[in-house]
Amino acid sequence: MIFPQRFCITGTDTDIGKTVVAALLTKGLGASYFKPIQSGTDQGSDTDTVRHLTGLPQDHFIPPVYTFKAPLSPHLAAEQEQVHIDLSRITLPSQAGPPASRSHLVVEGAGGLMVPLNDRELMIDLIGQLALPVILVAANRLGTINQTLLSLQALALRSIPVIGVILNLGRDDNNARAIAHFGKVPILAQIPRLDPLSPSALATGFNRFFGD
Template identity: 50%
Template structure:
């Protein structure tokens, strides 16, 4: 199967939690090409914990940046330069989940956006969105951006409390498939996440 790119409508929408759940469910390898904010921890370590990934199923980040800001600025602070052309997905004999940094229009450097990288790769995208206020606007804008670059979209995965009207409105205006919804989990444990994903999502949607 093709690698799957997991991206979000914004920062903090639950993208990493969803990526962990999908990685575990598919028995996939995980790769986050660009990680900023290592001073506050890192998404790769959180995915490894939540998906119970052994080291051999984690592909090391190409760029590891300390400051929790946009990758282009974090790289400048660290005195390095991100070269999107050098970012090539690793070869994998099984499923691969690739998690983007922040939202689609997050800059990787002063000339390239994250979405430009996804368009060049041509892998299908699972878009993660919150269910709270503002999600209709953010999600429809993100879907339009993906469509304008002809990026295939598997559908939208929602994270948060139930909000049936917002979800239905997004589906009606965009035509995008609703993949499912992860509820808020407290405590957020590997077992709770695995059970919630299995109850809300159909793996067939990710294996096409």
């Protein structure tokens, strides 16, 4: 499959595998990775996880614009540190000149689409502002159809283009069929629970899941 040059990985929820999918795609595409807002740095960062899983050099990683210690929704984590998240400060690197001239950029959102960033704006507003098409990641389990269709509806309401859905943590062809049918989107892949989740599993994962 051919991926657009720049896209955003979002999800139906927190903890459903956005970072793992972002790592798979960053590695497979030799992309740059950018997580603009990171909460929960007390417990590590997604950028460090992607760096570890991909083994790509430091210059593939654009540092977050906002980091917060507490593992909370960004609006709360920011409030605890008396910070206001200002969306106008979050911009993509220019496409001119290295390393930003690298062919692909993978941007990872925080949590799900309707996560507040301040008292006025949500994650989905940031995605709209960055003008990136999205890949929506969902955990493949009971309830996934509902969560995925609601997320797709929110994206459609704001005219944010959707590249497709990735179902993570298992295979369920009934979920895949229903989401493709009602959501009118391609299912790009169904990714199993990788055990172990290791750099070598990641290195072969792109061809395994996205090779034609």
